[in-house]
Amino acid sequence: MSRATRRRRSAATSAALALTLLLSAATTASAATSAATSTTASAATSDDQGPLLLTVTVPEDGTEPPGQGEDGRLTNAELRWAVSVQAGSESHLAGQCNFLVAGRPGTDGNTGGGRIWTAADEDLYHGRSGDVRVLRTVGRGADAAQRAATFSTRCTSPDGRPVSYAAGRTTGAEVVLTGGTGTREADGSVRIRWTGSFTVVFYGGLVYWWVTDPELRLDSAGNGALTGTLGGYGTDQQDMTRWEPLPSTRTSLVTFTGRRLDPDSRGGHLVPDYCGVRASTGDRVPQLREDPAGSCWGSFPQAFVNFHQLVGEPEFWYSTGTRDEIKTPANVSVSFDAAESVGSAGPGNGGTGTGGGGSGADNPPAAVPPATTGPEGNGGGSSSGAGPGSGSGTGGGTTTTPDPDTPASFLPVAAATLDAAGAALIPDGLIPGGATGRRLAVLTAVLLVAASVAILGFRQGWLVLPFRRRDP
Incomplete structure (x- = not known):
């Protein structure tokens, strides 16, 4: 050859x-x-x-997603919720604000009566209680981060100035609960429960109520609710000397229609029902059923409104024609593993409910793409709306960031031998x-x-x- x-x-x-x-x-x-x-x-x-x-x-491609065991159990799920933009805004009472508290006020939840909290009442406030924290946005743009709220910062906006309804400045605070346990199934159904309480304070301390042990349930179609045990003390705008413990009431905080979470994802942001949901208000201020400027008419769940009849401020939870654009429920953020948080869900935009607003194509997206996580890995806010209020003073709009399941660029890694463990x-x-x-x-x-x-x-x-x- x-x-x-x-x-x-x-x-x-x-x-x-x-x-x-x-x-x-x-x-x-x-x-x-x-x-x-x-x-x-x-x-x-x-x-x-x-x-x-x-x-x-x-x-194997069948590796379980974060935060879930082989049997679908969740052991450290995270819940983030700002309740509403109004829950972190300037109060109707001049010079006062509405704010969030981790746990219950003081040691047992009883402040002894409806009164404005002053520096002497600092011990009533908690930025953290067990697995519950209150985080607020600090700074703007690239410098934005989330920090634990304190008594001295409870009424300030991200730029450090006092909150102002007229100027559109809100705190950007939200409650964050970790350690959630439950299951998520391959069909998308979810059941997660958290342990702990958080309190919503209005009028600087005159009125407050709390939520204990919230639970999220969604079926395979994305229908369900975030429930909790409500409690607190009741008073009356006409008689502030009234101060009565309220009966523990397990009820829906918000409901969801068609808000399915992808079982293969890290979690997502859920838009609650509100727009078009009718409320029976009894002898209180009637519900406005005409779309106000910058928002829509609607209501939180009826049982939730009924409870606030006892608290003494039901008008904050349905449209009345006054500050309706900041009454819509904040979007709910759920992470299947707190170590891989999807971040803040942003302000509420009034998801279409089943009452009078219709459904289907008119609904906002079932799950808003997660916001960018902040420097501390717990959902840093930004001026674009990563929090209950981003300085706009309105409840409209949702955070729009890339879908986490969209393939992203990554560095090539090659090795001669890779371990099988x-x-x-x-x-x-x-x-x-x-x-x-x-x-x-x-x-x-x-x-x-x-x-x-x-x-x-x-x-x-x-x-x-x-x-x-x-x-x-």
């Missing part, structure tokens, strides 16, 4: 081997979505070289969320390893290009 013929056969053999490696990598990536696959590539070299052994371990081929922080992201990561990693084999082969000399002369 002539030397030229041997060179042509060697080149053809090398090209065929390279093609085989690439086809093998593609086949391995396709099979990786259902089972772990190990690929071993070896090639014979010269007499003084042993075979090159390369092992790639591909994780659950080690990821690409660092977790660089992998897009959801099943799509995992498949993309597996495919890319396998192709990168195949390319590494080819490059190493060319450098070692046991692979050559068809058009390259190889010395005898």
Whole structure:
């Protein structure tokens, strides 16, 4: 056989081997979505070289999403809710504000009567109680971050100035509960319960009420409610000497229609029902059923409004023609794992309810894409509305940020040997969320390893290009 013929056969053999490696990598990536696959590539070299052994371990695509065990259990879910923009705004009482408190006021929840909290009442306020925190936005734009609220900051906007309805300045505060337990199913149904309480204070302390042990339930269609046990003390605008403990009442705080969470996601933001929901108000101020400027007419759930008849301020929870644009319920943020929070849900935009506003195509999105997480990993607010109020003074609009399941750019990672003990081929922080992201990561990693084999082969000399002369 002539030397030229041997060179042509060697080149053809090398090209065929390279093609085989690439086809093998593609086949391995396709099979990786259902089972772990190990690929071993070896090639014979010269007499003084042993075979090159390369092992790639591909994780199963059925890896459980964050915060969920094999049986669908959740062990550290997170709930974020600002209640409403009005719950962090200037009060109707001049010089006072509405604010949120972690836990119950003081030690037992009883302040002894309706009164404005002063510096002497600082011990009534809690920024944290157990697994419940009150976080507020500090700073604007790129400098925005969330910090624990304190008594001295409870009435200030992100820029440090006092809240003002006229100027559109609100606190941007929200309650954050962690340690939620429950289940999420493959069909999208969710049931999560949190332990702890938070208090909503109006008129600077004259009126307050609390929520204990909130629970989220959604069926596979995204219909359900966030419920809680309501309590507090009741008074009367006409007789502030009245101060009576209210009966514990388990009821819906907000309801949801068609607000399904993707079971393969980290969580999401839910838009509560409000627009078009009718309320029976008895002898109180009647419900306005005409859309006011910058908002819509509607109501929180009827049982919730009924409870506030006892508190003495039901008009804050349905449209009356006064500050209706900041009455809509804030969007609810749910993270299946608090360690991978989806961040703040933003102000409420009055999701269409079943009462008079219609449904279907007129509804806002079922789950608003998560907002950007702040520097501390707990949903930093920004001037675009990451919090109950972003300085606009209105309840309209939702945060619009990229869907976490949209493939994102990531750095290539290649290695000769990867451990089979659950080690990821690409660092977790660089992998897009959801099943799509995992498949993309597996495919890319396998192709990168195949390319590494080819490059190493060319450098070692046991692979050559068809058009390259190889010395005898």
